[in-house]
Amino acid sequence: MDRLIYLYGLIPRKEEGQQPLPPLKGFDGTDNLYTIPIGDITAVVCQLDPEKYSEESIKERVNDDMEWLQEKAFHHHETVMALSKIFTVIPLKFCTLYKNPDSLKRAVQSNRSNMLYTFDLIAGHEEWNLKMYCNDQLLKKQVSGSNPVIEAKREEISQLSKGKQFFEKKKLDKLIESQLEEEKNKISENIHLHLKELARKGDVKKAWSAAATARKEDMAWNGVYLVEKSKVERFLEQIQQYEKELRENGWQLEASGPWPAYHFSSFS
Structure with a gap:
């Protein structure tokens, strides 16, 4: 045999x-x-x-x-x-x-x-992974205080009677949650699109739950990139810059690599 x-x-x-x-x-x-x-x-x-x-x-x-x-x-x-x-x-x-x-x-x-x-x-390329995490409570505080849609809703509620305000505030809570998710997606997608410009290819993977990562926060984004070796240093510096800019609003960016090009090669 x-x-x-x-x-x-x-x-x-x-x-x-x-x-x-x-x-x-x-x-x-x-x-x-x-x-x-x-x-x-x-x-x-x-x-x-x-x-x-x-x-x-x-x-x-x-x-x-x-x-x-x-x-x-x-x-x-x-x-x-x-x-x-x-x-x-x-x-x-x-x-x-x-x-x-x-x-x-x-x-x-x-x-x-x-x-x-x-x-x-x-x-001549390396595969790099970027996982983005967000503390929802910190970002929610920022979104809640600066989002024009939410501000307009608060102003609308303030003009209502006490009885109507109770139910409208429930709607406001849901609005804040939806605006939070929009903000997380917007930030993540903007970073991803910029990093793709520094890479030959970039792709989005399924984000992991907090249960899978053993972290307090859910993963907001999971991206993978095929980066030319000569551009890796610049690629990582850009991630560090984003981390510095977003840290106050509860963001953490974790780059890992280099890995074999599992996500950019296939063999049927």
Whole structure:
């Protein structure tokens, strides 16, 4: 029975000729990674026992063994990170498996044009992530005191009888909440659009809840950017400037990277 092929990533074959593959242990912790040339593309892989690492057994471990999952996911991430420091890498998702080298070669060959385009896109670039958090109470205080829509509503309420004011103040609270969300989105989108101008590409990811981040604040924005290496310093300085300008109103901006270009490369 053929041994399974675990695929970490794809690199341009010409780069493999310029820099040897570092000695990195594979998924099972025994054999080293090796490469499989596929035309002008090289796959970085390791071999696995098909009985021990069948699709069914991996699903079972993923569902039932959190410690194993964390260990193996960390191994995959660290391996792809190490490769990305040396090569232009199209990183693959955790546990991308092929039954044999031939099935891998067919998959790469059928996606060759997309892979070559992606190499051109990400070469010389780094992926950076920006998570934006906002203390709603601080920003609400600023919005409540300076928003013309809210001020107009307050003025309207002040002209009403005491009985009517009670119900209208309930509406005012809802108006303040909606204006708060508009302000958060406006600030976040403006920052995102400006950062996109400094990057080759930028995209928006799903914001995480406070439960997922273990923070008091919900995440207001989650952006990812493909930045040319020569422009990274300017990119990060701009984020620091936004952080300084917005801190008084409850904003925190957290940039992280560089990461392998997971969000700007795909392999069907």
